[in-house]
Amino acid sequence: MxxxxxxxxxxxxxxxxxxxxxxxxxxxxxxxxxxxxxxxxxxxxxxxxxxxxxxxxxxxxxxxxxxxxxxxxxxxxxxxxTANGDPKNPNDWLLYLDGYSSDVEELIFKLHAGYxxxxxxxxxxxxxxxxxxxxxxxxxxxxxxxxxxxxxxxxxxxxxxxxxxxxxxxxxxxxxxxxxxxxxxxxxxxxxxxxxSYNHQYALRDVVPMDQAIEILGDFKARNRHMHLGPGGHVVTVPIAHGKMINVVALIEDPSDWPDPTQLTRKGDGQKAIEAYKDFGAPVRNLIKAMIERNPTPDLWGIFDSxxxxxxxxxxxxxxxxxxxxxxxxxxxxxxxxxxxxxxxxxxxxxxxxxxxxxxxxxxxxxxxxxxxxxxxxxxxxxxxxxxxxxxxxxxxxxxxxxxxxxxxxxxxxxxxxxxxxxxxxxxxxxxxxxxxxxxxxxx
Ligand SMILES: Cc1cc2nc3c(=O)[nH]c(=O)nc-3n(C[C@H](O)[C@H](O)[C@H](O)COP(=O)(O)OP(=O)(O)OC[C@H]3O[C@@H](n4cnc5c(N)ncnc54)[C@H](O)[C@@H]3O)c2cc1C
CATH class of the missing domain: 3.50.50.60 (FAD/NAD(P)-binding domain)
Structure with missing residues (x-):
C-alpha cells in the first residue's frame, strides 16, 4: 500500500x-x-x-x-x-544602435546596468x-x-x-x-x-554560434549585449553560454490577429522575416538571413500580455x-x-x-x-x-x-x-x- x-x-x-x-x-x-x-x-x-x-x-x-x-x-x-565582453573587465552598459539607417549601426544611446x-x-x-x-x-x-x-x-x-x-x-x-x-x-x-491579449508583434528566437556572430556583427558587437533598433522591428543580441554563442530575439510588428490564441507559437515563413528586415542595415539583415538559412520555417513566438x-x-x-x-x-x-x-x-x-x-x-x-x-x-x-x-x-x-x-x-x-x-x-x-x-x- x-x-x-x-x-x-x-x-x-x-x-x-x-x-x-x-x-x-x-x-x-x-x-x-x-x-x-x-x-x-x-x-x-x-x-x-x-x-x-x-x-x-x-x-x-x-x-x-x-x-x-x-x-x-x-x-x-x-x-x-555570461559576462558582456571580457569577464575580467565586464561591460555593464546596454548599448542601443541605429540598426536601420546605415550598415555602420551608430550607437545612439546607452544605459548603465551596474556591475x-x-x-x-x-x-x-x-x-x-x-x-x-x-x-x-x-x-x-x-x-x-x-x-x-x-x-x-x-x-x-x-x-x-x-x-x-x-x-x-x-x-x-x-x-x-x-x-x-x-x-x-x-x-x-x-x-x-x-x-x-496579443500585442500584434511576434518574435523569432534563436542562438547563433559566436564565430558566425563575429563574422556578421564584428567582435565587439557579438560579445556585448546590443539592441539594434529600427521602425517596425528591433533585434536584441546577447552573448550566452560563456561566450560560445549569442542569443538573438528579433521582434516583428504584425497587423494581423494571431491565428490560434490557444497556441503561443506557430510555424512561420522565413522569407517573411527576411522581408520584414529588408530595409535594415547589413548586420541585422545578415543575422536574420543566417537564422533563416538554418531554419527556413522558424517558430514564431506571439507576444501576449495581460x-x-x-x-x-x-x-x-x-x-x-x-x-x-x-x-x-x-x-x-x-x-x-x-x-x-x-x-x-x-x-x-x-x-x-x-x-x-x-x-x-x-x-x-x-x-x-x-x-x-x-x-x-x-x-x-x-x-x-x-x-x-x-x-x-x-x-x-x-x-x-x-x-x-x-x-x-x-x-x-x-x-x-x-x-x-x-x-x-x-x-x-x-x-x-x-x-x-x-x-x-x-x-x-
Ligand atoms: C522573447 C522573450 C524574451 C524574454 N526574455 C526575458 C529576459 O531576458 N528576462 C526575464 O526576466 N524574462 C524574460 N522573458 C519573460 C520570461 O520568459 C517569462 O516571464 C517566464 O519564463 C515566465 O515563467 P513562468 O514560470 O511564470 O511560466 P512558464 O515558463 O510558462 O512555465 C509554466 C509552467 O507551467 C506548466 N503548466 C502549464 N499549464 C499547466 C497545468 N494545467 N498544470 C500543470 N502545469 C502546467 C508548463 O508546462 C510550464 O512548465 C522573455 C519572454 C519572451 C517571450
Whole structure:
C-alpha cells in the first residue's frame, strides 16, 4: 500500500504547499520554500522540464530577489551567467544602435546596468542548476491541473489532474504560465482577464554560434549585449553560454490577429522575416538571413500580455497565481521572469510564517498571507507589463513622446528601467509582513 506522501499528497497534520507548473517561477519558488524548511510538492503538466526559448537575462532586482530567495539559486545563476565582453573587465552598459539607417549601426544611446547588472545565460543551463537544489521525489510530471476545490472548512485544498488523479495541500500556487488554468479557476472562465491579449508583434528566437556572430556583427558587437533598433522591428543580441554563442530575439510588428490564441507559437515563413528586415542595415539583415538559412520555417513566438485586462487579484482563498500566470508581460524590459522571482520571494517568506501556525488556525493564516501577497505584488508587476509595452514602442521609434529623439528615448528608458532595477526587496518584504499581520488581525 502506498502512503499519502508517496501519492504526492501532503498528510493532514503537516503544512504543505503545492506548486503547479515547473517553469522558472515554479522551480524558483520551490527552492525558496525548501530553503525556509517548508514542505512543498511540484506538479508539472509535461513529462520533463522544457525551457521555453534559448536565452534569458536577469536584471539587477532579479539577482537581488534570487539571493534573498535562496542563495543557492543565486549561485546557480552566477554559475551560468555570461559576462558582456571580457569577464575580467565586464561591460555593464546596454548599448542601443541605429540598426536601420546605415550598415555602420551608430550607437545612439546607452544605459548603465551596474556591475554585472544585466547578463544573459542559457535557460536550460539555469534550470539544470536549479534542479540540483530540488529533491526529485517532490516533483510529479504529467500532472495537468484541471480543477481545484477548497472545501472551506479548514480541510486541505483538493487538486484534480487531467489523468484523473488527485492531491491535496494547504495552499496551491499556480505558476502555470501565461495561459494559466489556475488563473481561470480563480477568476472564472469567462472573466476578461482569463485570457491574455496579443500585442500584434511576434518574435523569432534563436542562438547563433559566436564565430558566425563575429563574422556578421564584428567582435565587439557579438560579445556585448546590443539592441539594434529600427521602425517596425528591433533585434536584441546577447552573448550566452560563456561566450560560445549569442542569443538573438528579433521582434516583428504584425497587423494581423494571431491565428490560434490557444497556441503561443506557430510555424512561420522565413522569407517573411527576411522581408520584414529588408530595409535594415547589413548586420541585422545578415543575422536574420543566417537564422533563416538554418531554419527556413522558424517558430514564431506571439507576444501576449495581460495589460488590456489585468488580473484584479492574484489570490482567492487558499489558491494564488505567480509569474506569467499572474502578470504576463511583453519582453521589452527583460524583466518578466524577474517579476515572478520577486513574487516567489514574497510568497516563500509569508508561507514560511504560515507554516508555524497550528493546524486549527492554518487556513485563516493562508488566506491572510495570499491576500497580503496579492496586495504587495499587483501594482508593481502590472506596471512592468504596461511599461514594457511603452518600451516596445520606444525601441521601434513609434512612441509619440520620444519618436527618433535619442535623448528623449534614453531618458524614457532610463527612468522606467531604474524603477524596475532599483527596488528595495527588504522594504517589499516588510510591507508584505505588515499587511499579513493586519489581515490576520482582522480574521482573528
Ligand atoms: C522573447 C522573450 C524574451 C524574454 N526574455 C526575458 C529576459 O531576458 N528576462 C526575464 O526576466 N524574462 C524574460 N522573458 C519573460 C520570461 O520568459 C517569462 O516571464 C517566464 O519564463 C515566465 O515563467 P513562468 O514560470 O511564470 O511560466 P512558464 O515558463 O510558462 O512555465 C509554466 C509552467 O507551467 C506548466 N503548466 C502549464 N499549464 C499547466 C497545468 N494545467 N498544470 C500543470 N502545469 C502546467 C508548463 O508546462 C510550464 O512548465 C522573455 C519572454 C519572451 C517571450
Amino acid at each position: 502506498t502512503t499519502a506522501e508517496e501519492n504526492g499528497c501532503h498528510d493532514d497534520d503537516h503544512f504543505g504547499v503545492a506548486v503547479v507548473g515547473g517553469g522558472i517561477v515554479g522551480l524558483a519558488l520551490v527552492t525558496g520554500l525548501l530553503h525556509r524548511g517548508v514542505r512543498v510538492k511540484l506538479y508539472e503538466k509535461t513529462s520533463a522540464f522544457r525551457p521555453i526559448g534559448a536565452g534569458i537575462g536577469f536584471t539587477p532586482n532579479t539577482q537581488q530577489a534570487l539571493q534573498l530567495l535562496n542563495p543557492g539559486a543565486f549561485a546557480a545563476q552566477q554559475k551560468v551567467t 554585472r547588472g544585466f547578463e544573459g545565460c542559457v535557460r536550460a543551463d539555469f534550470l539544470d542548476e536549479m534542479l540540483k537544489l530540488i529533491p526529485p521525489e517532490i516533483i510529479q510530471f504529467n500532472k495537468s491541473i484541471v480543477d481545484i476545490v477548497d472545501p472551506g472548512d479548514g480541510a486541505k485544498v483538493q487538486m484534480h489532474f487531467k489523468d484523473g488523479s488527485t492531491a491535496q495541500a494547504d495552499v496551491v500556487v499556480g505558476c502555470d504560465g501565461i495561459k494559466s488554468r489556475v488563473r481561470k479557476l480563480i477568476l472564472g472562465e469567462s472573466h476578461p482577464a482569463a485570457e491574455p 495589460v488590456d485586462n489585468p488580473t484584479p487579484t492574484f489570490a482567492k482563498g487558499r489558491v494564488c497565481i505567480a509569474g506569467d500566470a499572474a502578470h504576463a508581460t511583453s519582453p521589452h524590459h527583460g524583466a518578466g521572469a524577474g517579476m515572478g522571482i520577486e513574487d516567489d520571494l514574497v510568497l516563500s517568506t509569508l508561507l514560511a510564517n504560515v507554516a508555524l501556525f497550528s493546524k486549527l488556525n492554518r487556513a485563516a493564516a493562508v488566506g491572510a498571507a495570499l491576500n497580503a501577497y496579492s496586495h504587495v505584488r499587483k501594482e508593481r508587476s502590472q506596471w512592468v507589463a504596461e511599461s514594457s509595452r511603452v518600451i516596445g514602442q520606444v525601441l521601434e521609434w513609434r512612441y509619440p513622446e520620444t519618436m527618433r529623439d535619442w535623448e528623449k528615448c534614453q531618458a524614457e528608458l532610463t527612468w522606467r528601467s531604474h524603477r524596475i532595477w532599483h527596488w528595495d526587496q527588504q522594504a517589499m518584504l516588510q510591507e508584505a509582513q505588515s499587511a499579513f499581520q493586519k489581515l490576520l488581525g482582522s480574521v482573528e
